[in-house]
Amino acid sequence: MGFFYISDDPAPERGACDADVVVLIAGGEIDYAAAPQLRERMARHVESGARRMVLDFSQVTFIDSTAIGVLIGTGTRLQRTRGGSLTVICGKENTRVLRILDISGIDSLFELEYSREDAFSALATAG
């Protein structure tokens, strides 16, 4: 089985952004074996009232179609039920993961940013 982890970032540097943002960090390979962990972790935050969620995928090397389905499901849920949003951070150098997200044609269902600075400044602007 591939290597995968996901955890909460309890004290992220938010810049100008307020505290109403949950930040999660994942790394490694997110395949059909790992996707349930991603789904459960995100669902727990949605159920406890999170409106805006940032997923830091800087260290993710692989994301399969089932994990993309989890992102779409959670992003849609946040948008529709709370007017919230899901932001995925993936560095410009992570070309393999960026290309998979691009082929999947899902950019309308969550925001994609290249860095945390970009993500938080976009969220601060969105309010």
Next chain:
Amino acid sequence: MHNSLDHANASRVLSDMRLAARPSQLGLAREYAHGAASAFGLASDDCYDFAYAVNEAVTNAVRHGGADEHGQIGLSVVADENRLTLAVHDYGNFVLPVPESDASSHGGRGFVLMAALTDDVQLSIGAWGTIVYLSKDRP
């Protein structure tokens, strides 16, 4: 006289393996595919793409397909001079993916990715199960 041996020699079965039809085995399937692509001489990004496509096919087999009486599915690698093909064989009834009507529908995304990341995708469906053939050509 037609010489079928020439054809058989041109396209060789390089290896095959049986894999337990469980999510925990997907990493092994990716390693197997990556190794086959690397041995065939594909560049690093092409090896990644090939392993990605194989992972999608094996995921489908684990999710929707059927295992044989030993709880396994089959993977085999065939190559000729210019084309590497990996076949994923499961023993269930093929589930036709629903074409994507909007971006949020899940159905068929795996096949879209398989098609985008390989040079050829073919399906063979029969009473004996389903085989997905994924091919990558030498650049």
